Amino acid sequence: MSDKPxxxxxxxxxxxxxxxxxxxxxxKILDVVAxxxxxxxxxxxxxxxxxxxxxxxxxxxxxxxxGAVRTSEQEHxxxxxxxxxxxxxxxxxxxxxxxxxxxxxxxxxxDIFERAYxxxxxxxxxGGVVPQEESEVDGYKLTLPExxxxxxxxxxxxxxxxxxxxCPPTPENLANAVQSALEGFLPAKGSVLLPxxxxxxxxxxxxxxxxxxxxSQVYRLTEVQADPEKCFLAQGIICMGPATxxxxxxxxxxxxxxxxxxxxxxxxxxxxxxxxxxxGGIINAEKEGDIADVVNNIPDPAGTFYRYSLSxxxxxxxxxxx
Amino acid sequence: xSKADLKAGLFLCRCGANIADFVDxxxxxxxxxxxxxxxxxxxxxxxCSVAGKEFLRETLxxxxxxxxxxxxxxxxxxxxxxxxxxxDAGMNFAKVSMANIREQCGWVTKxxxxxxxxxxMLINAAIKRSAHNENLQQQSMDCLTDIIIIGGGIAxxxxxxVAANAGRKVTIIEKEIxxxxxxxxxxxxxxxxxxxxxxxxxxxxxxxxxxxxTVVTNAEVTDLLGFFGNFTVKVKKKARYVDxxxxxxxxxxxxxxxxxxxxxxxxxxxxxxxxxxxxxxxPATAVIDRKQCLHFTDDSCDACVASCxxxxxxxxxxxxxxxxxGGAVIVATGYDNPDSSLVKHLGYxxxxxxxxxxxxxxxxxxxxxxxxxxxxxxxxxxxxxxxxHCAGSLSKEGIPYCSGICCMTAFKVGEMxxxxxxxAVIYNxxxxxxxxxxQEQAFYQKQVDEGTNMLKVNxxxxxxxxxxxxxxxxxxxGITSVEVDMVVLSTGLVPxxxxxxxxxxxxxxxxxxxFFKADHAILHETxxxxxxxxxxxxxxxxxxxxxxxxxxxxxxxxxxxxxxxGRKLELEMMTAVIDExxxxxxxxxxxxxxxxxxxxxxxxxxxxxxEVICRGCGTCAASCPSGAATAKHFTNDQLYAEIEGVLYE
Numbered sequence: 001m002s003d004k005p006x007x008x009x010x011x012x013x014x015x016x017x018x019x020x021x022x023x024x025x026x027x028k029i030l031d032v033v034a035x036x037x038x039x040x041x042x043x044x045x046x047x048x049x050x051x052x053x054x055x056x057x058x059x060x061x062x063x064x065x066x067g068a069v070r071t072s073e074q075e076h077x078x079x080x081x082x083x084x085x086x087x088x089x090x091x092x093x094x095x096x097x098x099x100x101x102x103x104x105x106x107x108x109x110x111d112i113f114e115r116a117y118x119x120x121x122x123x124x125x126x127g128g129v130v131p132q133e134e135s136e137v138d139g140y141k142l143t144l145p146e147x148x149x150x151x152x153x154x155x156x157x158x159x160x161x162x163x164x165x166x167c168p169p170t171p172e173n174l175a176n177a178v179q180s181a182l183e184g185f186l187p188a189k190g191s192v193l194l195p196x197x198x199x200x201x202x203x204x205x206x207x208x209x210x211x212x213x214x215x216s217q218v219y220r221l222t223e224v225q226a227d228p229e230k231c232f233l234a235q236g237i238i239c240m241g242p243a244t245x246x247x248x249x250x251x252x253x254x255x256x257x258x259x260x261x262x263x264x265x266x267x268x269x270x271x272x273x274x275x276x277x278x279x280g281g282i283i284n285a286e287k288e289g290d291i292a293d294v295v296n297n298i299p300d301p302a303g304t305f306y307r308y309s310l311s312x313x314x315x316x317x318x319x320x321x322x
Numbered sequence: 323x324s325k326a327d328l329k330a331g332l333f334l335c336r337c338g339a340n341i342a343d344f345v346d347x348x349x350x351x352x353x354x355x356x357x358x359x360x361x362x363x364x365x366x367x368x369x370c371s372v373a374g375k376e377f378l379r380e381t382l383x384x385x386x387x388x389x390x391x392x393x394x395x396x397x398x399x400x401x402x403x404x405x406x407x408x409x410d411a412g413m414n415f416a417k418v419s420m421a422n423i424r425e426q427c428g429w430v431t432k433x434x435x436x437x438x439x440x441x442x443m444l445i446n447a448a449i450k451r452s453a454h455n456e457n458l459q460q461q462s463m464d465c466l467t468d469i470i471i472i473g474g475g476i477a478x479x480x481x482x483x484v485a486a487n488a489g490r491k492v493t494i495i496e497k498e499i500x501x502x503x504x505x506x507x508x509x510x511x512x513x514x515x516x517x518x519x520x521x522x523x524x525x526x527x528x529x530x531x532x533x534x535x536t537v538v539t540n541a542e543v544t545d546l547l548g549f550f551g552n553f554t555v556k557v558k559k560k561a562r563y564v565d566x567x568x569x570x571x572x573x574x575x576x577x578x579x580x581x582x583x584x585x586x587x588x589x590x591x592x593x594x595x596x597x598x599x600x601x602x603x604x605p606a607t608a609v610i611d612r613k614q615c616l617h618f619t620d621d622s623c624d625a626c627v628a629s630c631x632x633x634x635x636x637x638x639x640x641x642x643x644x645x646x647x648g649g650a651v652i653v654a655t656g657y658d659n660p661d662s663s664l665v666k667h668l669g670y671x672x673x674x675x676x677x678x679x680x681x682x683x684x685x686x687x688x689x690x691x692x693x694x695x696x697x698x699x700x701x702x703x704x705x706x707x708x709x710x711h712c713a714g715s716l717s718k719e720g721i722p723y724c725s726g727i728c729c730m731t732a733f734k735v736g737e738m739x740x741x742x743x744x745x746a747v748i749y750n751x752x753x754x755x756x757x758x759x760x761q762e763q764a765f766y767q768k769q770v771d772e773g774t775n776m777l778k779v780n781x782x783x784x785x786x787x788x789x790x791x792x793x794x795x796x797x798x799x800g801i802t803s804v805e806v807d808m809v810v811l812s813t814g815l816v817p818x819x820x821x822x823x824x825x826x827x828x829x830x831x832x833x834x835x836x837f838f839k840a841d842h843a844i845l846h847e848t849x850x851x852x853x854x855x856x857x858x859x860x861x862x863x864x865x866x867x868x869x870x871x872x873x874x875x876x877x878x879x880x881x882x883x884x885x886x887x888g889r890k891l892e893l894e895m896m897t898a899v900i901d902e903x904x905x906x907x908x909x910x911x912x913x914x915x916x917x918x919x920x921x922x923x924x925x926x927x928x929x930x931x932x933e934v935i936c937r938g939c940g941t942c943a944a945s946c947p948s949g950a951a952t953a954k955h956f957t958n959d960q961l962y963a964e965i966e967g968v969l970y971e
Contacts, residue, residue: 265948
């Protein structure tokens with residue numbers, strides 16, 4: 001092995017999108033590879049658990065861990081990587097705040113298993129078999145990792161040094177983070193490696209937003225032709241931009257789609273609660289009933305306001321079955 | 323020092339028996355004494371008494387603590403007093419947290435055991451919260467002490483005189499050509515039938531002569547900038563074409579060949595193209611009606627120029643843009659009479675001798691089109707008059723509310739007609755009557771005693787008018803039809819034209835009827851929802867002359883009491899702040915701020931709170947999507963700690 005800094009990538013409960021970000025570095029990945037040794041990257045390269053286990057504590061300069069923590073296996077590897085790494089970066093919204101998988105926290109393990117293995121109309125499961133952590137087949141004991149009742153964000157199970165939300169973070173975000181880490185220009189521990197401002201600060205539609213913005217009706221994207229120049233909120237389309245961290249260069253809005261909030265909250269705010277409070281403030285309604293009329297048209301409130309951040313929400317989870 | 327090391331001093335008030343009988347204060351004290359974050363616990367019979375406050379001060383001077391918890395009554399009662407005492411002891415006032423163990427505990431929770439537990443929870447919450455209390459500093463600013471009054475009716479005039487007599491420079495901005503508002507168009511004020519011009523004349527001359535009062539008429543407000551203590555009002559003063567050397571001698575009136583309908587007489591009389599509203603108006607200066615004057619229409623006449631003994635005519639005069647500054651603004655824009663379409667169903671406009679109440683007031687006025695001679699269209703004195711109450715009011719299509727003052731005015735019709743034709747028969751046709759207080763009731767009784775027929779109908783909507791030869795037949799469910807020479811429709815009051823536009827301009831709210839919304843309907847009726855902008859007269863809600871004047875007095879008194887020359891304006895301390903490092907400039911706070919205290923800084927791309935205007939309501943902090951806006955003394959840390967304190971031991 002060379003003396004180059006060592007870098008690891010790992011995925012927990014993840015869609016693979018964050019891995020794509022690494023691939024999307026394009027030719028820049030050659031610079032990365034030239035500067036560092038990638039010592040662990042199960043998604044893309046053939047490395048063994050035993051190799052990782054054999055490394056010295058703190059030997060890895062920086063580990064990028066993406067995905068939420070749903071199973072005991074993910075927790076186990078995360079803890080192992082923590083021990084082997086000088087710096088751990090929670091990479092992507094799932095690792096930072098639960099991400100899409102955390103929407104499962106609206107349900108518990110029992111509900112999910114019943115739906116996935118028993119009730120779903122496409123299932124053929126006459127024996128009513130659901131995954132077991134231990135089972136015997138032909139005299140052999142087989143084990144599966146534990147499926148937790150809750151989807152955790154990474155810092156619920158290990159100490160995290162830095163955070164980089166995004167679904168996924170952009171290749172620029174990653175390149176900047178790698179460079180900063182290698183050059184030792186990282187901010188105070190616990191920081192988010194992105195601007196601490198809301199997306200509106202960058203968005204070129206912000207100028208079209210009136211000072212006295214009000215919403216008299218909420219529209220779904222399928223109901224209206226969104227004006228490509230005008231602030232979505234001013235058009236009655238829920239845009240999470242005001243409650244979402246800047247840093248993505250707003251590709252969705254450039255594509256005439258409102259922000260869904262994947263970069264998570266600004267500062268330490270509860271993203272969903274903040275946005276709900278904001279929307280509540282600008283609904284144009286005389287009577288209580290009018291407010292309900294507007295609010296009831298918001299599609300899938302949990303998925304709209306907490307699409308990526310339920311694990312870090314003050315809402316907590318579905319009550320657990322004991 | 324970390325938060326965990328902070329120590330609080332806990333004071334328990336027995337409030338005589340008010341708390342002691344309902345809460346086991348000894349147990350509360352002994353539990354609290356064992357806490358690491360409590361330095362001492364002291365109990366007193368009456369902390370709010372002189373001795374109690376002295377005890378508080380002395381204890382704090384002799385025992386240094388980081389925070390003070392006072393478990394007593396509602397903070398609404400004595401929080402300010404305790405804050406003052408704690409300041410006297412050398413601590414910052416914001417280090418006081420109160421736990422309300424009287425109103426929210428002892429008085430409402432019957433079981434002593436439950437009440438004691440609840441008291442402990444509330445005290446725990448206050449202690450937890452106090453660990454996050456930050457020092458707050460009183461801020462103040464220099465302020466202007468002059469007053470700007472929008473509207474020169476009886477209310478605005480009263481405000482002007484009060485403020486001017488207190489030594490303040492006052493500017494009255496009036497949209498009409500002279501002062502007087504609604505009251506100048508009536509003869510006598512019910513129920514005491516006092517002479518309106520006689521009440522008004524001394525006030526008009528007081529204003530005319532007052533060195534502290536500037537009157538700007540024929541003018542409208544185009545913008546209002548600034549905040550309490552420093553307002554700038556922009557005004558467009560329309561050209562009069564007569565300069566203020568004019569004394570209103572009326573010599574030009576005779577010379578002017580143009581005759582047109584007088585708006586002062588509601589179209590019932592004539593005036594010239596150069597005119598004043600009425601003799602003795604303030605200002606006395608005449609005005610030329612540009613639309614009527616032959617000089618302006620076809621350049622064919624300058625008769626007034628030659629007739630004027632003072633060379634006051636100036637055809638070249640132009641509109642002026644003026645600016646006035648002041649510490650406070652008083653809005654006294656009055657009311658309007660409703661559109662005549664509201665009483666069309668009662669024959670108005672179709673049947674002769676059907677008048678609205680304001681028209682009757684003009685007919686009955688000595689400065690009116692008939693010189694005060696109440697007469698029908700044929701010139702004869704009406705021998706029978708029907709007054710229809712609530713015309714156009716109390717209906718969905720019309721004015722939905724009762725204006726509260728029109729019944730008295732409606733009774734006045736009979737009083738005034740009888741004065742000129744003692745044998746005249748009067749009918750007051752009504753559904754509901756409003757006579758509040760002994761004077762109004764007496765006036766009602768007087769009309770009944772003197773022969774007015776009070777006819778109660780079953781429903782206002784059933785009232786119908788029909789022309790019957792020279793007479794008018796009035797019929798309705800529940801009454802026998804009557805035939806009369808004249809009908810007076812008693813209409814209500816609506817917001818003055820332009821109220822909504824003005825409200826928008828000054829960022830004040832209006833109420834459901836469209837009048838200015840009071841800052842507080844009971845505690846501050848003469849304040850608008852904007853700090854430093856008071857309201858007087860009917861622009862808040864319909865009222866009688868006495869109330870209008872009282873409101874004028876109150877609005878001015880409030881303003882001059884808060885803006886003292888040489889004294890700084892103390893600002894709200896618990897304002898909101900927006901962290902510009904976090905704010906993304908999404909502007910949502912600007913939309914929700916009820917005081918228009920937040921503006922957008924386009925250079926920094928952030929929203930900024932003007933702490934002079936901010937009243938610390940916290941709406942922006944609650945609705946800020948990024949958490950950049952926080953309310954001082956009500957931060958998330960403080961609130962979470964308080965909630966935690968209630969939920970966990």
